Amino acid sequence: MILNRNSQIVATEPPKPVQYAISALQRDKKAVFTETGMPGGDIVLAKDSDLPPECFCLQVHEDRLMLTAADALGFVYGLFEISRRFLGVQPFWFWNDQKFIQTDGVTVPQNFTYESKPARVRYRGWFVNDETLISHWKVERRSEMPFVMVFETLLRLGGNLVIPGTGKNGHRYHDLAADMGLIITHHHAEPLGAEMFVQAYPELEPKFSLYPEKFRALWQQAIDRQKNTPTVWNIGFRGQGDKPFWEDDPQYDTPEKRGALISSLIREQYDLVKHSDPHAVCCTNLYGETMELYQQGCLDLPDEVIKIWADNGFGKMVSRRQGNSNPRVKALPPQGDTGAHGLYYHASFYDLQAASHITMLPNSTEFVCEELTNALRHGVDDYWLINCSNVKPHAYLLDCIAQLWQSGTADPEGHRIAYAQAYYGKANALPVAKCLAGYADHAVSYGEHPDDHAGDQFYNHVPRMLITQFLRDRTQPSEDLNWLCDRPALSGQAAWCGEKFREAMQNYEQYLRQCEATAATLTGAARTLFQDTLLMQAQLYTFWAEGGEDVCAALEAGFVGDWKHCFYQAGRAKNAYTAANAAMRNREHGKWIDFYANECQTDVKQSAQLCGYLMSFARTMGEGPHFYEWMREFNDSEADRRVMLILNTDNHPDDDTLWRLMEQHWGQ
Incomplete structure (x- = not known):
């Protein structure tokens, strides 16, 4: 036919x-x-x-x-x-x-x-989380169209489960996702998909101990609102704004007290849901501090509830790092546990330290596949929720994970070639596949664990931590960096980070050359796609590594009072981060216009801005309060500098103009 x-x-x-x-x-x-x-x-x-x-x-x-x-x-x-x-x-x-x-x-x-055959994982899908790019981007002048395409893509991958957005987006696109056939589940900070207490009652303290009936009313309203929608009900009690509830209610000051309250409220929510629908499926997240309570034996959960284990944001099934605390507790059920188990896994993560949000996970698909197949061996096959973020930067990994949830097996190398062939063409499959593999191969390790590879936030948030502490008090180390390099002085932290950034510069210069060579062999749509994805990410990391190294060089000069070179190196860093932001924006074309306009979490623009603050600080320290010496040194002829009849004869240049004058003398 x-x-x-x-x-x-x-x-x-x-x-x-x-x-x-x-x-x-x-x-x-x-x-x-x-x-x-x-x-x-x-x-x-x-x-x-x-x-x-x-x-x-x-x-x-x-x-x-x-x-x-x-x-x-x-x-x-x-x-x-x-x-x-x-x-x-x-x-x-x-x-x-x-x-x-x-x-x-x-x-x-x-x-x-x-x-077709039944999927290996019963409930499988995406959490549209940290969706700051697609939530501010329109397709065909329609703000909902990016979410329509997220849900369609998930269905094409055999997914059946979704958290359709974070916060208001989750509620805004709830019906759209359900109408397209997806089962709805909920953010662990929003049990039952209920409105947060602080949003419903902004004038009240968000304490269950004070307002139990108001909390219960919000839960019941959520159940009533969704009772005709296919749902996997997430039950639990964390806190308002994705934090532990005891931060707002300090009377719960022991693991036993915290676990007892969570256990009782989970049981209460479970009973409410089952009263509405005796066949309802419920789940609860063992995430962060909740997993610690479970491991300590402080949680009592109904037998039928799916227990959701989570990776650390870098693909490893251990507890996540929170601030400077990184206990890395194993996040898998013991083998032989016949209960219902699921996982929450990050293709994208946001930790303000070293994770990847606007670029691919810096760990290999071989690593990811091993972690996920190991989870299956532990019986984690009832529920997989993958943090897909803004989808586009993470398409390759999301495609690989979908093969796993469908069949339970994976061949990372074979998948790489098949993926490259599907989107870049058969003739281009091998060189593109090598670049896909090379991405993780060139990632810099910042710690002792195999998953400790630096993503985009490492090259933006770490320099900002260094600069912030330098401007606050350069005699003291940054406590924000103890997870990375616990040193007795900020200068030691800056020196350690500078070495990492220099290593990254070497790695990514090699990777960029590999990607540029591959791009030169491509034509037409394949070349454009490669420029939009792998080549752009190689460029970003090259700029970021350079910017981070320049920040550390600026601070090194500042520690010894060499404010001219502090100013100059900070300007180099600002230019590198500005170039990185331009590299992203330059890949906006056709429907992608303004895709990166709201890049506000890694926030490369903010990195450039903070480097500008460092420039102004160094200039103030070095030639304030009158601001004429550097202008004369770098702008005037030698003859004019020898004669000073008037302090200055022209307007003071702004920082960027002064930096360009320095660049004429010091630049390579």
């Missing part, structure tokens, strides 16, 4: 999720198939209750492609499989600007049959 633009999709009263998938397939047909006068075989949807949930069967029957499934998600997955298998539309087509090979039709063999 022939599939072409004239092929019709025949379905009887399809529910909303299937309606969306049908419209997406119709859109894909228009993108791939050219107009033709030839008739096309129809795609016919028919229910088959004997198939497993979420599964489908494709079979040619009398010049029709029959799609049978037992439920809505089965049909959705089947429609997207038709798009992928026969039209060539890949899951990340939107995020990777896939260029489709147009044709007047494709032939499906008369004996074609394909039956």
